[in-house]
Amino acid sequence: MRKRVLGSTGLLVSELGLGTWGLSGDGYAAIPEAEQDAIIDRALALGVTLIETADSYAKGEMETRLGKRLEKHEDVVLVTKLGTDRDASPARKSFAPAFLRDSFERSRERLKREVIDVLLLHNPSERSLERGEATALLEELKAAGAIRAWGASVEGMDAARSAIKQGAQVIELAHNAFHSRILRQLATELRAPNIGVLARSVLAHGLLCGQWPTDKQFASTDHRAERWTSDDLKRRISQLNAVRPCVNGTTVTSLRSAALRFVLSNELVTSAVLGPRSALxxxxxxxxxxxxxxxLSEEAIEALMIRLDNVGISA
Ligand SMILES: NC(=O)c1ccc[n+]([C@@H]2O[C@H](COP(=O)([O-])OP(=O)(O)OC[C@H]3O[C@@H](n4cnc5c(N)ncnc54)[C@H](OP(=O)(O)O)[C@@H]3O)[C@@H](O)[C@H]2O)c1
Known part of the structure; x- marks a missing residue:
């Protein structure tokens, strides 16, 4: 497994990381515990050295599982995210320093790590970042040696910009062939301070694998049931025709391969955070x-961007 340096943190991580939301039962359907363990173990065996999680995944259970599974794997860089109060009803976002401090102590205990490698704010709004108190706490934890680096997992451009302005060393964001505009537009701002980028949703939640029928249905508990109407999904599936010419039968053997290679081709990306739901x-x-x-060659990417533009996906 090839490795890349996570921006200015100096941490060396595998360019394929394991994301654990899909294992947690939140968002997608539940996975048996034995399969969750099998996926984590398989990732380690394949040389994955970056594992991403959040304190909210399975209400902390995912961190507990990782704490047990990774006890003898100090070399694995653990990225966790804070900022969701799941004890509140309904669950709500909270980036108040006192809440984050308590959350951090709970995460550290569950993960069985004295020092957390990378601590991210979990989907903060631009406003909560602008206030500066959450990022000041992360800076304090870093100065105290309790974490090695901090940043934010963001949903949009404004929050990304705000996190960068506050001094984030790591930014996690959705980045894939259908959704590459944010990373492209942030290129200069990310490059100058050498910010590590974790790309998530690299398969657009599975869509880019091109294996779904046009009338694909999702269980009501699956986040994808809410994400696309049936017409949206049909349109998105037809837009995959723009990616198909990347498949050449020799090196790029499938749409899935094209999607992964698209992300890994980008030198701004440190690690593609994968979301497998089985060891297979x-x-x-x-x-x-x-x-x-x-x-993917530069020419292949340029041609892909033109085809995407032609089907209404602009970079
Ligand atoms: N805000 C945040 O911080 C945030 C948000 C989103 C994700 N993440 C992290 O990023 C990770 C990945 O993101 P993601 O779940 O959004 O998206 P993703 O990696 O784009 O898609 C995951 C889905 O792709 C399908 N898939 C995976 N491997 C496959 C394969 N070999 N063949 C065919 N289909 C395959 C699976 O669908 P099926 O279940 O249908 O098989 C899986 O649920 C998450 O686990 C999470 O840790 C973080």
Whole structure:
């Protein structure tokens, strides 16, 4: 597994990371515990050294699982996220320093790590970042040696910009062939201070694998049921035709491979945070990523951007 340096943190991490939301039962359907463990173990065996989680995933259970599973894997860089109060009803976002401090202590205990490698604010708004008190707390934790680096997992451009302005060393954001505009537009702001980028949703929640029928249905508990109307989904599936010419049958053998290679081709990306829901899916993702550059040639990417623009997806 190839490695990249996580921006100015100096941490060396595998360019494919394991995200654990999909294992947690939140967002997608539940996965048996034995399969969750099998996926984590398989990731380690394949050389994954970056694992991403959040204190809210399965109400803390995912961190507890990782704490047990990774006890003998000090070399694995753990990224966790704080800022969701799941004890409140309904659950709500909170970036108040006192809440974050308590959350951090609970995460540290569950993860069984004295020092947390990377601590991110979990989907903060631009406004909560602008206030500066949450990021000041993270800076304080870093100065005290309780974390190695901090940043934010963001949903949009404004929050990303605000996190960068506050001094984030790591930004996590959705980045894939259908959704690459934010990373492109932030390129200069990310490059100058050497900010590490964790790209998530690299398969657009599975859409980019191109394996769904046009009338694909999701269980009501699956976040994808809310994400697309049936017409949206049909349109998105038809837009995959713009990606198909990337598949050449020799190196790029599938749409899934093209999607992964698109993300890994971007030198701003440190690690693609994968969301496999079985050990088999993880094996396929690692195999299809291509393992080494060139993932996709510059010409292939340029041609892809033009085709995407032609189907209404502008970069
Ligand atoms: N705000 C945040 O911080 C945030 C937000 C989103 C995600 N994340 C992190 O990023 C990780 C990944 O993101 P994601 O779940 O949004 O998206 P993703 O990686 O784009 O998609 C995951 C989905 O892709 C499908 N898939 C995975 N491997 C496959 C394979 N080999 N063949 C076919 N389909 C495959 C699975 O769908 P099926 O279940 O249908 O098989 C899976 O649920 C999450 O687990 C989470 O840790 C963080």
């Amino acid at each position: 899916q993880l094996d396929q993702l690692v195999r299809d990523s291509g393992r080494e550059p060139p993932y």
